[in-house]
Amino acid sequence: xxxxxxxxxxxxxxxxxxxxxxxxxxxxxxxxxxxxxxxxxxxxxxxxxxxxxxxxxxxxxxxxxxxxxxxxxxxxxxxxxxxxxxxxxxxxxxxxxxxxxxxxxxxxx
Numbered sequence: 001x002x003x004x005x006x007x008x009x010x011x012x013x014x015x016x017x018x019x020x021x022x023x024x025x026x027x028x029x030x031x032x033x034x035x036x037x038x039x040x041x042x043x044x045x046x047x048x049x050x051x052x053x054x055x056x057x058x059x060x061x062x063x064x065x066x067x068x069x070x071x072x073x074x075x076x077x078x079x080x081x082x083x084x085x086x087x088x089x090x091x092x093x094x095x096x097x098x099x100x101x102x103x104x105x106x107x108x109x
Contacts, residue, residue, distance in 0.1 A: 004052045008061065017062045018044045025069040035078070039071030045078070 008014055021044050025031050031041045045068045046061065054060045070078070 005050055005055060008050070008055050013058075013062060017064075017067075021064050021067050022069060024064065031069060033071035033074055034068045035070050035074035039073065041069035042072045043070055043075045044068070045070045045075050 022031065022041070025034070025041060033039045033041050046066060047068050048054070048060050048066050050061060060066055
């Protein structure tokens, strides 16, 4: 997780938005991944990448229209969490049991 996003992902507003989106997806299709349609969803993904400039904009950061519930595999492939700066497959982020990003491994090792 990028430093500028840590406070956002720990905020009550994000946690409430995330929980309401998961509840909505559970009602729609049991919470399966919106990308592959096979695995159970695990991470609420922002389809517009959050930046320092837009993370404070609730229309981007807290809008269900810009979220997708994805399994860990689809999210990691899309976000490049397994690619280092040279494009080599390497774990770069660890997610907790709650699907929230916990540890940024870039620059370690």
